[in-house]
Every structure is written in C-alpha cells, then in structure tokens.
Amino acid sequence: MKLLVLGGTAWLGHEIARHAVERGHDVTCAARGRSGAVPGGASFVDIDRDDREGLWRVAGGRWDAVVDVSLQPGQVRRAVRDLRNARYYLFISSGSAYADQGPAGQDEDAPLLPPLDADIMDTMEAYGPAKVACEQAVVEAFGPARSMIARAGLIGGPGDGSGRTGYWPLRFAHPSDPSGAVLIPEGPDLPTQVIDVRDLAAWVVTCCQEQRGGVYNAMGESRSFADHLAAARRVARHEGPLVTADAQWLHARGVGEWAGPRSLPLWLSDPDCQGMNARSNKRALDAGLVLRPLEETLEAALEWEEAQGPDRPRRAGLTRDEERELLAALSG
Template sequence: MQILILGGTAWLGHEIAAEALRRGHQVTCLARGTSGSVPAGARLVRADRDTPDGLGAVAEQHWDAVLDVSRQPGQVRRAVAALAGTAEHFTFVSSCSVYADHGSPGADETAGLLPPLESDVMTSPDVYGAAKVACENAARNTFGPDRCLIVRPGLIAGPGDSTDRTGYWPLRFARPAADDGAVLVPEAPGLAAQVVDARDLAAWLITSAEQRLTGEFNAVGAVLALAEHLEIARGVAGHTGPVFVLDQQELAAADVNPWAGERSLPLWLPLPDFAGFMSRSNAAAKAAGLALRPLAETLADTLAWELATGPDRPRNAGLTSDEERRLLTIAHPRA
C-alpha cells in the first residue's frame, strides 16, 4: 500500500511508520522534521501544516491509507480537505481525553464527548480533549463514516516514552533514591491503571488501515489495579527493598502532583473523579484485532531503554531523588 503518515517524526508516528515498512508498504511521512527523524526506508516530506498549502506536496498523489496524529483542529481540517479526493481511507489518532466523564469505570465508545473546540488552534493543553473532538469531527465529516477510522488511545506506554510516565516506576524500583532501597508508592485502593504499548497500538493501526476498518474505538490496554501495575514494575526491576506509602490526602498535603510532570507520582490519580480514566472498555478494539502484550514485557523493555538512553537525564515526570527521600520521612511502611 501507499501510506501517508501525517507525523512520523515523534514517538507513536515513528512506530507506525516502522511497522508499515516492516510489512512492505511504501511509507511517506509529512512533518517539519523538528521532532526527530523518520525510520530508514520512509520518505520525509518536510512541510508546515500550519500554512494554508501545507499539504500541497502530497495532495495530488493517490494514497491507500492516511494516518494523522495531530491535535490541532486546523491542521486536520486542512488535511482532510486536501486529501479527501485522493485518499481511500483516513485514520485519525485521537485520545480517550475526548470523553466528558472520567469517573465511570468500564465506559465504552458510546460515552459522551466534550464539546468540540471551534478554533483551528489549541492554545492550551487544558482544551486538548475538545481539540481532539474537533479533529475527529473534521475527519469523519469529510471522509464520511465508511472511509474514516477514529482510534482513541488511553495512556500509551513503552520504550520511547519521553513523558517518563512509563519509565518512572521500573527505573525507580531499579534505582531507589534511599540508601536502604525504600521506594515510595501511592496508596490508592480502587484506582486502576491501563496502558497500551505503543508497538501494539502501531501494529493494530496498520492492520486496521490494511483492512479499511471504520468507526470509533478505544485503544486501551488491560485494566489492572494501580497496585498490581506497580508490583509488576517492581518485579521487572528486581526490587526487594521496603515499600512505603502515602495516601491521597497525604500526597495532596505534601504537594505531590498526580499523573505526570514535576513532583508527581506518575499514573496516580485522585478518586473519585478519575475512577474511570484508566479503566475504559477495550472490547470493541480487541474484537477488531487489537492484540496486547503482557505489561511485564512493556515495562522490562522500557527499563532497558531507560538504562540504555541515560537514566540520569532530566526527567519529565516523577519525584527527584531528593524529593523522594524527603517524602519517605513522612511515609508509612506498606501493610
């Protein structure tokens, strides 16, 4: 197939391009080239999608499949307008952030969405979900429901995750901050963790494009308790030291951030508001061929990638070693 990837220079887009090449497809990526490189064997068309004719260099060619990872409504609106006449099938990589409610475990694709962002440009991450809804609408309205696939990943995990949400836990357990090997984890009974490996997601995206799958799908992993996810990270790292906990109230009082970013415990989320954030239904995607590798493999591969690429680099998520050592002085041994 002739496949056009709008993106391809960042993590997931690169994985998608690499998977398509492995299957013998002809792959063209369109990006500015500022986020990274495309895999060997792919053609990079350097273009800026924020300009009116950004898709000009690829708009005349026939494409069997187009896959788009954008989050900017204007970029998607211009892309579908430029490509609807020459492309057979359009996949938009959306997000489970499109859903209005994150408090209901087990929700499927019929759950209500946020109102779409009207503007062409998402200027704040606060409106990421609304921007993705607007992108979905542009793709579906222009390509039509029989030529359009909307894939909504939850948290994407695996080697290459530069947000550091995947790598924090196996790396922390492999290299504890405290001299006695103690590690701090959130005590969050009832909180789920659900990640999809970027490589599994990329494989399913290409399979779906090959099969011209249409419709909307949550592309999310198996639902585990967060405590189970952390135990798998611990096992992968071979950690045998003590484990200490702080609960939701204690973490909030200590100014520890949930989910991601500075001074955070990655993947931890406050209850009850986020009880459904990482426990969405993946039944439809699995029925349509999404195959999930074991979490232990994702975390082991990510730990190996972290160790190989520099575990002491500045981190984008988690506690620093100093922060963790200070917090351990007020934490309790895990029961």
C-alpha cells in the same frame, strides 16, 4: 499499500511508520522534521501544517491510507480537504475526547465533549474538545466506512518521553534510599490502563491494511495500581520495602498525581477521573488489537530509560533527592 503518515518524526507516528515499513509498505512521513527523523525505509516530505496550503507537496499522492496524529482542528480540517482523494483516513484521537472521565467501563458510545470551534488549540485544557473537532472533520469528510478514529488511552513503553510509564520500573531498579525502600501512594485499587506503543502502532497498520472503519478505544487492559506496581517490581527485581503515604500527606508536601515533575506517575486518586483508566477496549480487541503482557511494556520502558541515563532530568516523577527527603519525613 501506499501509506502517508502525517507526523512520523515523533513517538507514535514514528512507530507506526516503522511497523508499516517492516511489513513492506510504501511509507511517506510528512512533517516539519523538528521532532526527529523518520524511520529507515520511509520517505520524508517537509511540510508545515500551520501554513494554510502546507500540504501541497503530498496532496496529489494516490494514498491508500493516511494516518494523522494531529491535535489541531485547523490542521485536520485542511488535511481532509487537501487529501480527499485518499482511499482511507485513520485519525489518532484520545480518551480525553469523552465528556465524563468518572464512570468505569464506558465504551465508544459514551458522550463526547463539545468540539472546539477554533482552528487552533492554544491551551492543553482544550485538548479534549480539539480532538473531538478533529474527529468530526475526519468523519464528515470521509464517512464512517472510509475513516477510523482510534481513541488512545495512556500510551507507554519504550520512547515514552513523558516519563510516566518508565518511572516505576526505573525507581524500583534504582531505589533512592540505601535501604531499597520505594515510596508509593495509597490506593492499591485505583485503576491504571496503559497501551504499549508497539501494540497500538501494529494495530493501526493492520487497520489501514484492512481499511477498517469505525470508532475504537485503543486502550490497554485496565489493571489495579497495585498490579501495575507489582509488575514494575518484577521487571526491576525489586525486593526492598514499599513505603506507603496517603493522598493528604503527599498533597500537603506538594507531590502531584499522574504526571509532571514532583509527582507519583499514573496515580490518580480523584474519583471523577477513575473512568479514564478503566474504559472498555472490547471493540478494539474484537477488531484484532493484540496486547502484550504489561511486564513486557515495563521491561522495554526500563531498558529505554536506562539507555537515556537514569539520572537525567525526567519529565515525570520524584527526583532521587525528593524521594529520599519524603521517605525520611515519613520515618521521622
């Protein structure tokens, strides 16, 4: 298969290209090259998709499949125009495309947000509408049989630069408090749903090989927060105490949820957000998505975090000092 990855220099695109090379495909990655290098065995073509004619270097290729990780509607509208001779187009979308993040168990037929009209998404608030606009451009140009929309849920595992899936195994492996205590939020039954980047990438390549059409929630198994933490503790061999704080107490001290600095990652207490971690992935599983056990994902995330240096500034979670202070406040 002659595969064009629009991207391939960052996390997921790189992993997709790597899998495809490993399976013996002829892989080209097209990007600016600012986010990193492409995997060994793949060719790199320097393009700038913000340039209206930026795809000219790859437009003439006879691509069996194109994979696109963009989030800018204008980039995708121009790509489907310039690559219309490709046999197949797979777009990486997101669960953020859905209009309602509250109810659990929703499948691919759940209503979507209105699409973004503009070509450029300039704030992350427009991320969901931008992904919907990208999806529409792809399906309009290629039709449902020659295109696939993979709506990814939270992606985790080795290389997770957002710091979300590495936080808990790393924290359990290196508790900030000499007692070994780790601060966790209340909410054992809150859902979490993580797909390993390697599982997602492998399935994307398979779908390109099969030229599979349709829309799929490309998501992991939904597990309770308590289950997720238990898996992270097993991986980190943590046997110290867990110290639980409730949402009100944590919020009052400026501790955030889900992601970002001074947060407890993956924790999402708002009932209007529970559904984003509890979507149905049945259609994708029926279509060949294979999910590894969560422990393997967290083990690889931990290994990656350790290799980056556990004390480096991270994009998500509490610093060791922040956690120690909060634990002291709770015990005092």
